[in-house]
Amino acid sequence: xxxxxxxxxxxxxxxxxxxxxxxxxxSWPRLILTAAMFQLPCLLLACLVFLWQPxxxxxxxxxxxxxxxxxxxxxxxxxxxxxxxxxxQLLRERQQWWSGLHLASLTVYRLHPARSFCLPIWQLERxxxxxxxxxxxxxxxxxxxxxxxxxxMASAFEVVLVAGLFALFGWLLPSTVWEGLNAPGWIGPGGLxxxxxxxxxxxxxxxxxxxxxxxxxxxxxxYLNQRCRLxxxxxxxxxxxxxxxxxxxxxxxxx
Amino acid sequence: MLAQAGAIAVIDTRYxxxxxxxxxxxxxxxxxxPRALAWLIDLIIRLGIMIGxxxxxxxxxxxxxxxxxxxxxxxxxxxxxxxxxxxxxxxxGKKAFGLRVIHELGTPVTWGPSIVRNLLRQVDFLxxxxxxxxxxxxxxxxxxxxxxxxxxxxxxYTGAARSGPTELPDGPVEVPPLAFSPDEQQVLLSFAExxxxxxxxxxxxxxxxxxPLTGHSGADSASRVAAWARWIRGSxx
Numbered sequence: 001x002x003x004x005x006x007x008x009x010x011x012x013x014x015x016x017x018x019x020x021x022x023x024x025x026x027s028w029p030r031l032i033l034t035a036a037m038f039q040l041p042c043l044l045l046a047c048l049v050f051l052w053q054p055x056x057x058x059x060x061x062x063x064x065x066x067x068x069x070x071x072x073x074x075x076x077x078x079x080x081x082x083x084x085x086x087x088x089q090l091l092r093e094r095q096q097w098w099s100g101l102h103l104a105s106l107t108v109y110r111l112h113p114a115r116s117f118c119l120p121i122w123q124l125e126r127x128x129x130x131x132x133x134x135x136x137x138x139x140x141x142x143x144x145x146x147x148x149x150x151x152x153m154a155s156a157f158e159v160v161l162v163a164g165l166f167a168l169f170g171w172l173l174p175s176t177v178w179e180g181l182n183a184p185g186w187i188g189p190g191g192l193x194x195x196x197x198x199x200x201x202x203x204x205x206x207x208x209x210x211x212x213x214x215x216x217x218x219x220x221x222x223y224l225n226q227r228c229r230l231x232x233x234x235x236x237x238x239x240x241x242x243x244x245x246x247x248x249x250x251x252x253x254x255x
Numbered sequence: 256m257l258a259q260a261g262a263i264a265v266i267d268t269r270y271x272x273x274x275x276x277x278x279x280x281x282x283x284x285x286x287x288x289p290r291a292l293a294w295l296i297d298l299i300i301r302l303g304i305m306i307g308x309x310x311x312x313x314x315x316x317x318x319x320x321x322x323x324x325x326x327x328x329x330x331x332x333x334x335x336x337x338x339x340x341x342x343x344x345x346x347x348g349k350k351a352f353g354l355r356v357i358h359e360l361g362t363p364v365t366w367g368p369s370i371v372r373n374l375l376r377q378v379d380f381l382x383x384x385x386x387x388x389x390x391x392x393x394x395x396x397x398x399x400x401x402x403x404x405x406x407x408x409x410x411x412y413t414g415a416a417r418s419g420p421t422e423l424p425d426g427p428v429e430v431p432p433l434a435f436s437p438d439e440q441q442v443l444l445s446f447a448e449x450x451x452x453x454x455x456x457x458x459x460x461x462x463x464x465x466x467p468l469t470g471h472s473g474a475d476s477a478s479r480v481a482a483w484a485r486w487i488r489g490s491x492x
Contacts, residue, residue, distance in 0.1 A: 007267040010449070014352070015412060018286035018398070019268045025393060026266055153288045157389060164386025171382065214393065218288075231457055232449055238442040239464045245433075246467035 005082055008234035011225050013146030020221020024214045027079050031072055031213035034087060038068045043205045054197035061204055065212060066105040066115065070097045072216040073119055080224075100126055114140070114147025116154075116219025139226045146222055154215040161207035162200070169199075270397055270409075272361045280361045283412040284397040287389055289352040290410055294385075296348030301330055332373070339369045349410070359407045368406035375402030421448045428490045429482035432468065440487045447484030450477060 006023060024031055042064045050057030071090055074097035078085040085093075101122040105115070112118060121127070121136050140147075192200075227233035270282045308326050312319035338346040344355040344364055356364045356372070379388030379400045388400035397409055435443065450458045455474070462469070462476035469479040 005266060007265050007269070011268065012412070014285070014289045015268050015283060017288060018284075019266070021286050021393070022266050022268060022396065025396065149288060149292070153291060156291065157287070160384045160386050160389055163383040167382035167386075230453065232446065232453060232461055235442060235446050235449075236461065236464070238439075239446065239461060242435075242439055242442060243465050243467045 005080055006224075008224060008228050010229040010234075013143055013222065013225070016143075016222045016225030017146055017150050017218040018221070019225065020218040021214050022217075023076060023080070023221060024217025027075065028213065030085075030087070031075060031217075032209060034071050034075060034090065035068055035209040035212050037087065038071060039205055039209050042068070043201075046201055046205070050198065050201060054192075054194050057197065057201045058204060061201060061208065063106070063110065065208060066110065066119075067102070068208070068212055069116065069119055069216045070102065070123060072213050073097065073123055073220060076217055076220050077120070077124055097123060100124075113151055114144055114219070115151055116215050117143060117147030117150070117222045118219075119216065120220055120223040139223070139230065141226075141230065143222055143226050147219065150215065150218045150222065154211055154218070158204065158207045158211050161210055162203045165203040165206060166199070272359070274361045282357070282361060282409060284399075285352075285354050285410050285412050286398050287392050289354060289412075290349075290392075290398075291385075293346070293348035293352045293354055296351055297334070297346050298348075300347055301334055304330060335373045336366070336369045339364050339373075340366055345413075353413050354410050355413045356408055356410055359409055364408055368408050371406035372402035372408050375405050378402065421451075423447055423481065423485055423488060424451065426478065426485065427482045428485045429479065430486055431483040435487075443480055444484050444487055447481045450481075 005026075006019070011019065042061055045064075046057040046060040049060050071094075074090060074093065075085050090097075101109070105112075105119070105122060109115065109118070109122075117140075118136060121132070121139060125132075125135065127135050224233075268283055270284055272280050272282055274280055305327060309323055312323045312326075315322065335346055338349075339356045342350075344357055349355060356369070358364055358368060376388075379385055379391065379402055381387045385400075388402070391401045391404065392398045395404070399409065403409060431440075431443075446461065450461070453461075458477050459473040462474070462480060463472050465480060466472050466476055469476040471479055
């Protein structure tokens with residue numbers, strides 16, 4: 001990999017996450033569009049489950065988020081190489097991002113505290129078995145805490161956005177509609193009313209589409225930083241260039 | 256040197272400014288995660304103070320209640336401002352995460368901007384739970400919330416985490432075989448400094464890239480580069 005689009009150097013963990021946020025910011029329209037595209041079928045499934053058991057609809061949306069992360073990471077990693085991937089290409093290249101511990105990320109690793117930091121190892125490096133475990137352990141050195149606080153805060157920011165969307169719609173709805181909605185009856189002895197669950201599911205679907213690209217970006221930034229810290233990955237291209245001019249006595253810039 | 260990406264701006268977390276006295280500074284604006292956590296710590300501290308005060312003042316009856324509301328006003332509105340202006344730009348929460356509020360141009364934050372950015376928390380809070388502030392932070396590359404944009408302030412990582420150049424271990428000094436440009440010298444220096452923290456296999460792998468220059472491979476190649484790095488650093492035997 002040759003990363004010309006981003007200034008890599010060893011950074012403290014929090015700043016490495018910020019670098020990832022900036023990476024996601026640079027391509028946000030495509031990332032959010034992609035996230036929305038992948039959220040739609042999940043939302044449909046959540047609605048079907050909602051008809052059966054309203055709270056489980058929300059659980060379905062939450063559970064399927066690792067699948068949405070994969071195309072987002074694929075886009076981000078391609079962007080880093082300066083290869084702008086369109087949504088069409090993304091679908092054609094699906095075998096590249098669909099596999100690579102996908103099932104495990106939805107089951108045994110679903111609650112992994114540093115999920116988005118580990119995703120590049122699972123999805124991009126494609127190691128298997130003990131090799132992958134050793135690799136994950138090595139790269140985790142000194143970054144697990146940042147990865148976990150990223151996951152925790154991403155969930156917190158989803159809650160922030162859900163609360164924000166609820167409050168916003170609360171203001172926008174005319175008072176006549178409010179009276180018809182019978183708000184006091186929403187939280188009763190039998191739990192939340194179905195209408196409230198439906199609203200929660202919709203708001204959460206939107207919040208996840210907005211947060212997930214940055215969550216994946218932050219984890220990717222942390223991964224890139226670990227490769228710089230532990231492998232001097234950022235120096236590799238410069239060292240290659242140095243070696244190329246072994247037989248040229250003048251400095252590169254002075255011609 | 257790395258920035259040959261055509262029209263696309265290179266993505267970095269470093270934000271260069273020139274101070275009014277003409278010094279180039281590199282600021283590192285802090286993103287939403289450490290800032291939200293710092294806010295949470297400050298919230299806990301303020302709640303602790305209010306609960307303690309409430310218990311202490313409850314013995315005074317109505318007068319105590321009046322004093323309590325007065326204290327509430329002072330703590331809620333002035334806690335961040337006083338710390339930001341008087342304690343080097345950092346409330347206790349910010350200090351815990353190595354953050355600091357400064358003016359956009361790199362100078363310490365003063366009363367006016369600090370009051371503006373903290374008054375506008377009310378706007379950033381809208382429509383609920385700082386949602387507007389979060390969106391605003393992600394809409395500009397310096398992670399400024401609306402209050403920061405209005406006051407012209409930034410929250411940055413303090414220099415504590417940024418150590419200076421590391422020492423090279425003692426060893427032989429050798430004159431580099433070529434006239435390296437400053438950028439190239441920097442690459443060699445960084446490699447020599449940082450290779451102490453890499454695993455030896457990886458050091459050998461990277462040093463092998465330089466074999467055409469060093470005439471050696473693996474660890475021998477790396478120690479040759481270290482000898483040049485000492486010369487670049489100014490050591491002469």
